Amino acid sequence: LYTSFAVLGVLQSIKTDHGPAYASQRFLQLCTTWGIKHITGIAHSPTGQAIVERAHQT
Template identity: 35%
Template sequence: MKSMGRSYFWWPSIDSDIERTAKCCTLCLESRPEPQQCILTKWPKSLHVFERIHLDYLGPINIKMFLIIIDSYSKWPEVFEVDNADTFNTLEKLKETFARFGLPETIVSDNGTPFTSNEFSQFCETNGIKHLTSPPFHPASNGAAENAV
């Protein structure tokens, strides 16, 4: 569009003017091609309970946050009410869960600060847990936890 416009006209800010017009043009927005959807691949099927868990936070609801833990094998949800979605509360609730069910092999979470802090990484490394994060702005990659939210 810009090259066609430049072939007929020219002024110092023609590129930015064309971009601004195209962003506001209803016809241009309706006829532009949709961004290509990425192909989703499924997580490998878990072979036993707590092999892989998915984590996410829900909230705030009435000033409370809820840590959602989903076991990928049984689809069993564990939900904990916490005051703040921070690393300390996350690790405390994970320790409580792991005391009942054992350590998982893999944790899948989004890129939220409770899950990407040094303390969380150290906790996973110390306990031999592989931590995977879903890509930013693609919550479907952590579908098990996102569906619960």
């Protein structure tokens, strides 16, 4: 993420799935330190996350 910050600037929000990499204390600390709002899942569509994961074959 630090490389993307250098190119794009610090993000206002990051939208991810509920994967373990994005649920870790370390990631939460990064978001808190940089003032980034962390959004998970697809709120308006309960099956939306499954569709995305199917497309990515995860």
